[in-house]
Amino acid sequence: MSHRRALRFSNVTCPICGSKEVARDDQKGDLICTNCGHIITRKDTRAVGKFEVAQLLKREGMLSFSQLGEMTGSSEDRLYQVLQNMVNMGHLNEIQGRYSLTKRGSRWYRQRLGQEWGY
């Protein structure tokens, strides 16, 4: 049986070496850094939280649905649910498929951040 792996580059940065040459193994769904060999495992059942989304958007400013998917490793339907939820709560803006935090979303994030750190 042939076992061909289709590799294509994703837009993820390797958390270990910082290389942008991270390829996706479509068969297994893992991301592999072609520079240092680090494997970023992608679990499709992984639930993404609102806090994680807010954190990424706070850092990056604006992200598309597919970028958020790559960065969180969340499955599309779960990610979509979380994003819709945040849009409905007024925490996110969606402009032409790109998401960013609203003022209210930033405030919510800072509040949650405070809770995470216990103050």
Ligand SMILES: [Zn+2]
């Ligand atoms: Zn690497």
